[in-house]
Amino acid sequence: MVLLVKPESVDNGFSLDMALRTEPLELEYISAMLKEAGIPCYLYEVAVDPCSFDELLKKYHPKAVAVTGYITQENRIKDYAQQTKAFDPGILTLVGGPHAQRNAERFYEPYIDFICRSDNIYAILDVLSQKPFENIDGLCYHTCEGWQENPLRAFDMNRLPIPDRSHMERYLFSYRYLDVHPVALLKTSSSCPHHCSFCYGRLLNLGRYYQRDLSLVIKEIQEISSPNIQIVDDDFLYDEKRLWQFVSLIRSHQIHKTFICYGRADFITAHPELMKALADIGLKYVMIGLEAVSNRQLDSYAKGTSLDMNCCCIRLLRDLSIHPVGLFIVDIRFRRKDFRNLRRFIRSLELAYTGVSIFTPIPGTALYRQYEKRLLTKDPEKWDFMHLVVPPVHLSLFGFYLEYFLLVMELFRLAQKKGIYRFLHLNDYKHIFRKLLFHEGLHRT
Ligand code: SF4
DSSP: OEEEEEOOOOOSSOOOTTTEEOOOHHHHHHHHHHHHTTOOEEEEETTTOSSOHHHHHHHHOOSEEEEOOOGGGHHHHHHHHHHHHHHOTTSEEEEOSHHHHHOGGGGOOTTOOEEEOSSOTHHHHHHHTTOOGGGSTTEEEEETTEEEEOOOOOOOGGGSOOOOOHHHHHTGGGOEETTBOSOEEEOOEESOSOOOTTOSGGGGGGGOOEEOOHHHHHHHHHTOOOSEEEEOOTTSTTOHHHHHHHHHHHHHTTOOOEEEEEEOHHHHHHOHHHHHHHHHTTEEEEEEEEEOSSHHHHHHTTOOOOHHHHHHHHHHHHHTTOEEEEEEEEOTTOOHHHHHHHHHHHHHTTOOEEEEEEOOOOTTSHHHHHHGGGOSOOOGGGOSSSSOSSOOSSSOHHHHHHHHHHHHHHHHHHHHHTTOOTTSOHHHHHHHHHHIIIIIIHHTO
16 A cells, blocks of 8 residues: 655645645556556545544555655655654655655655655656666665665656546545636646746756647546646647647547636737637636736746737737736836836736736756845745745835735735635735735844
């Protein structure tokens, strides 16, 4: 028996987990692989499972415990591995996921046996079947000379099985994307072919972009019971020919779903016909990294888009009844007028769906190395894009958080006026941001 663990989100009072809760897709691939190999497993998603970790350790006494998670969950990942070893030092502990993949050394702990750095989930099977460790793709493991890091090979996601969604079916109504629920996740490509300077996703899988064969994608969609599917590719709207094939396959298989995906303004504006066809087969939400409201700033991120393009993209999507979800970076170089400009831009385009993330250099990127000496904190829980981890350039911490608070409040009111986010409460929002303002803003000034 293998216990697969998705830790809870960090509960430091700032979590917006209620707005975005997703099925543990990466563990569902592993679950399918283990089941195919005849190895029983239990997928433990802490946020929805009624059992405690301790109860499950006692009940199953697993051979191995594998834990995944994001940077904010780094301490949780370690806690689960440590608890496992305290329960029985003979149980193997494995750690993986996007954060561990690029920052393995953060998990060099005596209670962690293996760190899986590759997208290649079969490395886990190799460990369990005791293949020689030195041959296992991207594996980190202890030797008498310390930790050993095996070289990484790019992994073709066509080798992934169809995920085992039995867990998802059990907790279907726990999963939402903003006001859409239930929602399933689907991955049709890995990594990203673009090179925006701040981005972490494009570095995964050695930066090699792979597309999943569309016949596998369609097979997977046909097995999904949820009426809504969030395609979690870093950039789904990339390959024109493949997207026309996708449209045609969805039509010919008479699939009726609502789709949500990520896309770029340059592609969307250059392909109005294709976007119309995608809207016709159910595309309802496109998350676009609009990032900034000036060309100078867009260029500084090497985004390869422009302000005109962003505006044009929003209008085009709206004409097709697709909701644009505008994602912006709140830069540490922001002055008061930049916050004002961002608010004005969003208001003028009546963008109801927005996400505003504070500029955050992520460990494992070149940007992180650039800012490493100026970090305000090393606490991984602060890497949630709502905290300043490097000092603002022109404003005090309090001044910056105050402007951020006003921005988020205005966006929240705009969204509620449009009748969305009804499941969120203004007071919760206010509470979160007051905490941010007075705990974080005053803390170091
Ligand atoms: S397009 Fe999106 S996913 Fe790709 S590199 Fe840029 S920010 Fe990252």
